[in-house]
Amino acid sequence: MAFSSRILTSWRDGWRRVAAAPAVAAGVFALTLLLALPLAMVLRGALTSQLGSSLVAGRVADGVDYDWWQEFSAQATGLGTTFSPSILGFAATLDNVSGVLDGRAEPAPVAWALALYLAGWMFLSGGIVDRYARQRPTRTHGFFAACGVYGFRFLRLAIVAGLFYWWLFAFVHPWLFDTQYVNLTRGLGVERIAFLWRVAFYSAFGALLVLANLVFDYTKVRIVVEDRRSVVGALVAAVRFIRRRPRQALGLYALNSLVFVALLALWALVAPGARGAGFSMWAGLVVAQLYILARLLLKLQFMASQTALFQANLAHAAYTAAPVPVWPESAAAETIAR
């Protein structure tokens, strides 16, 4: 009972902390939009060039012309190869989750954008956890100072995490899905059973990902809240924290995941399909951006609620070991500032 109460308290506390820092949400939304926009503009150029001033463009503007779509795909390279029906509505989400779970490689331009995006999150994570841990405004300079202070530590953590995830996808995933799964199902005449095997393998692989993710999440929290300099030390401490409170850590994770499922279900219902140009296009875009924002808020909620849970277990709800970082700290910069 106590643990479920702590989970709920931390979960509610997490949402409160996310709501109290709207600038953080706005910032990560801007990051998500601004990194995606240039690529969208590149694709737009390719589409414009292919459509030219043809009459087909009118049909494509008003709805969908699948024949044109296939014609475009036939000559597409790079980004254009991702322009498939999977971009429509909820299929986009299915495609992306499925792509990750099935270990799909993305084309180079998209892969670079993803790398930049993850680097952006890595840099901002220190500031975000710090802001949620302090539960009071740190202002822009305080936020980015925290990003700077924890940036190098998080970079080291990213290397460790990256190596681990790489190991999972480069070795464990092929072993599970290309060897074991294939061996188990190549003699199966019943698709339903093969599917159950597939789900079992997804579950096993997903469990590894979730556990790793949980450890890395609490490592970040411990680095920031306890001002730990040693990433390895923080990793060990994170494992210790989860091991001692597995039901709390996993319960909170599961609760947040349930919200994610609910969000996806809602998105499946309202996701706009192929619209016409004009008002319906903009309305659809707004709905889609609200969904993107909701997912971002949920990601922030994971961070905030995990920070809250950790702090609650310390008996100091807003405890942070480090003082508010001051930036810039160098004498030269201060001189310039005067």
Next chain:
Amino acid sequence: MKFLIAAISCICALVFIGTDPSVFGQEPGTIQSVPLLDNSGPQVPLGTEAPPVTNHPPGWLSPRNANYEIDARLDHDAKTIRGRETIRWRNISGQPTAELQFHLYWNAWRDADSTWLRERRVSGLDPEPRVDGWASMDVISVRVKDAAGDWQDLTAQMRFIAPDDGNGLDRTVMTVPLGREVGPEATVEAELQWNATIPRPFARTGWVGDYYFVAQWFPKLGVLEEGGWNTHQFHAATEFYSDFGVYDVRLTVPRGFVVGASGRETSRTDNGDGTATHAYHGEDIHDLAWTASPNFIELTQRFEHPRLPSVDMRLLLQKERRSQADRYFAITAATLKRYGEWFGPYPYGHLTIVDPAFESQSDGMEYPTLITGRGRWLSPPSVQTPEMTTAHEAGHQWWYGMVATNEAEHAWMDEGINTYATARVIDEVFTPNHVELRYFGGFIPWAFPDLPLSRLDNDRLAGYRLNAEADAPWTTTLRYWPGSSTAITYYKTALWLHTLERRLGWPMMQRILATYFEKWKFRHPKPTDFFDVVREVSGQGHVVFFDEAYRSSNTFDYGVQAFRSDRQGENAYRTTVVVQRLGEAVFPVDVVTTFEDRTEVNETWDGRDRRVIFAYERPAKAVSVQVDPDRVLLLDVAYSNNSRTLTPRGNEASLKWSLTWLVWLQDLMLTYGFFV
């Protein structure tokens, strides 16, 4: 985003949704009668003008010159077949022969040196089989009756030959010298015994679990033609060719197995030793395939039509796809109806439809009076599984089953014509149907209601476009590049036939095909026979078109190079249109220019020059120009460049679609955001 637990839940939720009959419109559990008679289509005269060419005894539909009596025993544990066959073969060619040639198809998967596997390897297709995946067919005795009626053992004389590529390690063709000549209309009786190891599925043949699909499984005679034996090795991109006959087959399998085979089951005997023998009899067929599994659900329905023979449809269905029974029956009945009305009646009275087991790779294959469909456990009602494949394979009963072309040399004559006709069937009876993509290892389907499939999509223009220049269709099929042969054999043929239909109209096209069917059913036509019928019925040779579409690998692509309309004075505009031939192939096209006053000017261009310029002095400004506005030329690989407008909307369209893509990319970023 922390999505993984959630994702698993999502998959499960989708599965739940997928099995909900209210979602997919299938009522599981019971099989209900479906309307077999769909009389909504156009009523066209049945049959044809040309009289059938037959010298057969009454009751025979075909020459019946290659007749087989086969006894085969399946060893379920060892995955082997032991067989004995007696062949009565009559030489219906005009020349004598001193040998018999046999196909031993399963030796294509005996080792990595077979021509089949070499070609697959070179073209980057299937990897080699695993250790337990190899197959074999070993003939252990050959006896032939001599002129005096005594059996002569010719086992020592048999040897492998490689008439196509000289590959001395290929064992898919065997010759048996007879030691005497067999003249025209003379008959030979031969008896062969063989042992075979059943492959793990290869080329839609083999076993998985306790499901067997057994095709090309017995030593089968080649076809003696005027130029000698036509017995090609088994190639990576080819299928089969054989003479018509009567098949009497006794299949001994474990008791409890449901068996389906070409022909009709005539008896079923419990042997008392844990096995049962199923006897099948098929007449006027040129091959026999069979399937066996204890897990089939066996269902039957009858196709009835006021002007066509009834057909007993027997469906052997996987249990997990019980809810799809009605879909299988409905599309099979619709195909029997349409093909029967369009081309000629299906005379056998029975058709077995096999719903293949998962991972059996035996889906989408045709054999005389037996076909395999393609089913998936989850299949929304508006997607083409199992309808498209089932219609196609049922249609093969006409184009392959009865009009028995040489698939090793001219596969387009069955696959291409049938793809064209299947697309027409689907367009008439199964619309709307939608694009479907599959996720999570291919298990979870997603139908796109925004993307209805058209007949053009089912002609597979997109697939052709990607390999338009891969091969010229007139090239012998076994010489096609295996990786792209489908694009030429199936898609290009369907597209040029559909183009011809748009030129001549469907009534004429239907008459052409019905005449061709009637004239060549139960025979082996060559390409010239088809073109002769086209000329004979339509009154035109279409030589230029066939030169471009059939005898070359050139592509068609017409486009608008320039388009302007300039004001020349009060109510006077000078409009200039430059139309270009971008591809090498030539086809006459219409060029339609539309003006603001809603008038149109239609020019017909023979399409030969690289470009043509049309200039107009008119009181109204031009609005748009279109080359081939009715889209007669379906082989045009780039239709987007066929038009130009002076009020372009390209920016609008590209903005809309790039914003849609933007959301996909953002979603992808957030999905990867899980990792930080």
